[in-house]
Amino acid sequence: MLSRRRFLQASSLLSLSPVLPKILENTARAAVAEGDERVLVVVQLDGGNDGLNTVVPFADDAYAKARSKLRLETDKLHKLHDQLALHPSMKGAKQLFDDGRLCIAQGVGYPNPDRSHFRSMRIWQTGSFDDDRHDSYGWLGSALDEVNRDRGDSSAAAVYVGDEQTPVALWARRSEATALARIEDMKLELGPLLTRPTDAAGKDASLEQFVSRQVLTAYAGAETFERRHSLLQSAATKYPDTTLGSRLGLISQLIQSGARARVYYTLQSGYDTHSSQLYTHARLLREFSEGIKAFLDDLKAAKLDDRVVLLAFSEFGRRVNENDSQGTDHGTAGPVFLAGSKVNAGLLGNAPDLVNLADGDLVMQMDFRQIYASLLEDWLGVSQLKVLGMTFAKTRVLAT
Amino acid sequence: MCAQNATTREPVWQPYEPCAEMPWNLERVVHLHRRAGFAAPWPRLEHDLAAGPRVAIDGLVRPDQAASGDFELMARTIGDAATASGSAERLKAWWLYRMLLTADPLGERLALMWHNHFATSNRKVQDPVRMREQNELFRKYGRARFGELLAAVLKHPAMLAWLDADSNRQGHPNENLARETMELFTLGIGNYSEQDIKEAARALTGWTIEGNAFALVEARHDAGEKSILGRRGTLSGDDLLRLLLEQPATAKRLAWRICNTLMGEGAIDQSAVAELAESLRAKELDIGWAVETVLRSRLFFSPANMRSRVLGPAEFVVGSLRALELNEPPPSTLLLAEWTARMGQDLFYPPNVGGWNEGRTWLASRMIVARANFAAALAEGRLWHPARQVQIQELARRHGGANDLRQAAVWFAKLFFGNESPANVEEAVAAAEAGASDHSGAHLVALFLARPEYQLA
Numbered sequence: 001m002l003s004r005r006r007f008l009q010a011s012s013l014l015s016l017s018p019v020l021p022k023i024l025e026n027t028a029r030a031a032v033a034e035g036d037e038r039v040l041v042v043v044q045l046d047g048g049n050d051g052l053n054t055v056v057p058f059a060d061d062a063y064a065k066a067r068s069k070l071r072l073e074t075d076k077l078h079k080l081h082d083q084l085a086l087h088p089s090m091k092g093a094k095q096l097f098d099d100g101r102l103c104i105a106q107g108v109g110y111p112n113p114d115r116s117h118f119r120s121m122r123i124w125q126t127g128s129f130d131d132d133r134h135d136s137y138g139w140l141g142s143a144l145d146e147v148n149r150d151r152g153d154s155s156a157a158a159v160y161v162g163d164e165q166t167p168v169a170l171w172a173r174r175s176e177a178t179a180l181a182r183i184e185d186m187k188l189e190l191g192p193l194l195t196r197p198t199d200a201a202g203k204d205a206s207l208e209q210f211v212s213r214q215v216l217t218a219y220a221g222a223e224t225f226e227r228r229h230s231l232l233q234s235a236a237t238k239y240p241d242t243t244l245g246s247r248l249g250l251i252s253q254l255i256q257s258g259a260r261a262r263v264y265y266t267l268q269s270g271y272d273t274h275s276s277q278l279y280t281h282a283r284l285l286r287e288f289s290e291g292i293k294a295f296l297d298d299l300k301a302a303k304l305d306d307r308v309v310l311l312a313f314s315e316f317g318r319r320v321n322e323n324d325s326q327g328t329d330h331g332t333a334g335p336v337f338l339a340g341s342k343v344n345a346g347l348l349g350n351a352p353d354l355v356n357l358a359d360g361d362l363v364m365q366m367d368f369r370q371i372y373a374s375l376l377e378d379w380l381g382v383s384q385l386k387v388l389g390m391t392f393a394k395t396r397v398l399a400t
Numbered sequence: 401m402c403a404q405n406a407t408t409r410e411p412v413w414q415p416y417e418p419c420a421e422m423p424w425n426l427e428r429v430v431h432l433h434r435r436a437g438f439a440a441p442w443p444r445l446e447h448d449l450a451a452g453p454r455v456a457i458d459g460l461v462r463p464d465q466a467a468s469g470d471f472e473l474m475a476r477t478i479g480d481a482a483t484a485s486g487s488a489e490r491l492k493a494w495w496l497y498r499m500l501l502t503a504d505p506l507g508e509r510l511a512l513m514w515h516n517h518f519a520t521s522n523r524k525v526q527d528p529v530r531m532r533e534q535n536e537l538f539r540k541y542g543r544a545r546f547g548e549l550l551a552a553v554l555k556h557p558a559m560l561a562w563l564d565a566d567s568n569r570q571g572h573p574n575e576n577l578a579r580e581t582m583e584l585f586t587l588g589i590g591n592y593s594e595q596d597i598k599e600a601a602r603a604l605t606g607w608t609i610e611g612n613a614f615a616l617v618e619a620r621h622d623a624g625e626k627s628i629l630g631r632r633g634t635l636s637g638d639d640l641l642r643l644l645l646e647q648p649a650t651a652k653r654l655a656w657r658i659c660n661t662l663m664g665e666g667a668i669d670q671s672a673v674a675e676l677a678e679s680l681r682a683k684e685l686d687i688g689w690a691v692e693t694v695l696r697s698r699l700f701f702s703p704a705n706m707r708s709r710v711l712g713p714a715e716f717v718v719g720s721l722r723a724l725e726l727n728e729p730p731p732s733t734l735l736l737a738e739w740t741a742r743m744g745q746d747l748f749y750p751p752n753v754g755g756w757n758e759g760r761t762w763l764a765s766r767m768i769v770a771r772a773n774f775a776a777a778l779a780e781g782r783l784w785h786p787a788r789q790v791q792i793q794e795l796a797r798r799h800g801g802a803n804d805l806r807q808a809a810v811w812f813a814k815l816f817f818g819n820e821s822p823a824n825v826e827e828a829v830a831a832a833e834a835g836a837s838d839h840s841g842a843h844l845v846a847l848f849l850a851r852p853e854y855q856l857a
């Protein structure tokens with residue numbers, strides 16, 4: 001290993017340069033100006049989350065009847081009111097709820113539900129039922145295309161955080177979606193020496209000035225990032241040591257470092273609980289709940305919570321009746337979560353109707369595109385018609 | 401002739417002739433190779449410096465393919481293994497292998513340009529065989545008449561799958577192929593109406609893939625009357641391509657693409673592009689002719705065009721290894737593919753049909769960090785399996801007679817920039833000494849690669 005640390009200690013020229021602080025100050029200011037826009041963070045709960053054991057209608061006798069093995073004990077639940085409660089492992093989410101930072105939209109789905117993971121996910125990600133469009137552009141990619149078209153540039157971009165392939169939700173005609181898997185991608189292993197005075201003033205500086213400034217800023221930013229990252233380990237806000245926790249931590253770091261992305265997307269996998277669901281589902285919901293709690297607290301501490309809304313969805317819920325393997329099979333509508341200081345906190349829609357089912361499945365109360373419509377128009381500032389091709393009555397998921 | 405004649409108007413793309421103000425020096429040799437051919441090793445620079453611009457450019461536009469039989473054989477073996485495995489990663493590695501060891505670096509550079517022009521992603525095509533075939537088209541027709549390239553690429557399964565040709569049927573048009581063909585591949589935005597796109601989509605109905613090849617299914621083709629760009633008739637897909645190739649806007653977009661690749665930011669104005677486009681029309685859109693004209697031009701070697709273009713990730717990675725003669729034995733090209741992806745250029749996976757934006761957008765913070773980290777990995781021999789110690793100091797000694805760090809720095813500056821700017825040398829030496837590393841020659845080279853100046857060609 002080239003000794004980066006030793007190198008930085010020795011690189012006194014760096015600190016002696018009289019021009020450097022001014023440059024960094026300028027670029028830091030520029031970064032804030034560029035990065036003060038609203039951000040949407042999407043968490044995909046992959047595999048089909050069992051909504052009934054997430055937002056639990058504990059007072060409904062039909063729940064106990066449908067879930068003889070998987071029924072969650074009432075006294076361990078986190079009560080939202082006298083009918084509904086969150087899963088026992090969702091303490092963090094309950095705190096967010098009480099704190100006015102969590103909105104739960106109930107019974108969200110779409111007409112003629114499809115029980116294929118693949119197709120249903122494509123429907124959610126593209127907002128389209130047309131199979132021909134399932135490999136082209138996603139709802140968020142199209143939204144960013146609109147933002148960029150309105151502005152006449154390509155500055156609005158998306159970042160996918162994860163090892164998996166970038167989801168179709170972010171695919172766009174022009175806007176960029178980049179993937180970031182590792183925190184190492186942000187760390188500098190080489191400490192180059194940057195001493196040359198550079199005039200960073202002026203937006204249309206020469207190419208050479210631009211390159212120098214970009215390189216300087218990147219190296220200084222990587223330093224800051226690493227300092228922040230190590231600070232983070234000991235800070236009051238701790239991220240749970242889970243895949244989702246570290247992914248959300250990375251997203252927070254990116255937002256805090258002034259990255260320009262308008263949309264961040266990540267996923268938590270494992271929700272396809274066909275058998276022995278109790279333990280797995282409890283673990284998943286704990287990771288989810290603790291992850292978003294840590295994320296929102298972190299952003300709040302950084303005074304960025306006004307700029308960020310988090311959306312969590314799954315491609316479908318699961319069947320009302322448990323199966324014979326102590327699990328549940330693919331179902332239909334389920335809860336969608338919106339979290340942040342700017343959401344319309346509380347429960348939207350009614351508790352699930354476990355009596356009037358369609359084919360043994362919950363009937364949807366709300367089309368997911370009604371939520372998209374609200375986020376598109378009232379958060380990202382683009383026309384829902386242009387993105388979704390139709391106009392929906394917006395579900396009020398954001399605080400007014 | 402060096403001085404511009406004030407009274408008679410010289411042709412914009414007049415050939416470069418060395419003169420007092422614009423001498424044929426090492427800087428220009430380095431410029432030529434970094435811009436047009438993934439950089440060059442020291443012996444090639446020395447040869448071209450002595451031989452003069454005509455011979456140097458001949459070497460790029462008409463490369464000596466005599467010695468490339470073994471290379472082609474090995475490249476084919478690697479490519480076949482990649483496609484047999486179905487692995488897109490190995491396909492990326494195959495292309496990087498070609499870029500590193502080819503005897504025709506300009507050909508690979510042009511293939512990369514066409515990959516960006518006809519940006520197709522395996523994300524949707526999901527077929528390394530088709531992606532490789534398309535890539536070979538970029539090589540086969542990369543210097544041909546543009547019409548041949550256009551037809552070959554559009555009528556290949558990779559593009560047909562990428563832009564939904566199969567769902568474009570009579571009565572149920574899918575405009576994807578028509579729109580991108582007009583907006584990106586030929587005319588450019590603003591040179592057609594939405595109605596033209598609708599009608600062009602009709603002309604392209606029936607195009608699909610059968611087996612593993614292009615097919616026209618007559619039953620799905622809309623043979624009705626259409627009106628595209630003012631032309632009326634029962635226009636077919638082939639008619640559409642002919643029509644597009646006749647348009648002045650297509651020549652202009654082609655000229656723009658070539659200039660955007662070979663000329664730097666602000667090096668030329670719109671009139672130069674327009675002039676090249678005019679000549680291209682007279683030459684039946686002969687790509688090779690235009691490339692050669694640009695490379696031989698006075699504009700190409702003018703100070704305004706020097707170090708005025710941001711190197712793309714593949715150019716950065718491949719160019720560094722070629723210049724430093726670290727391409728034999730080649731590093732793990734699988735690792736190189738990961739590095740270029742980290743720098744923002746995931747080969748065979750362009751971000752969308754518009755391709756990479758290039759230029760200044762290559763310098764987002766994360767991408768710069770990746771470049772610096774690549775430099776560290778190169779210096780530490782971590783690009784090879786197993787990791788090995790790179791003999792960079794030895795190279796500086798052999799070619800530059802360098803016996804110490806400072807002399808090595810002077811030689812690196814010549815190899816990378818064609819001159820020895822004191823700032824480059826002094827700062828790099830100070831940094832390398834401060835680093836107190838065991839292999840300081842390698843460390844020194846990493847510091848050069850991470851410098852702002854190195855990002856430009």
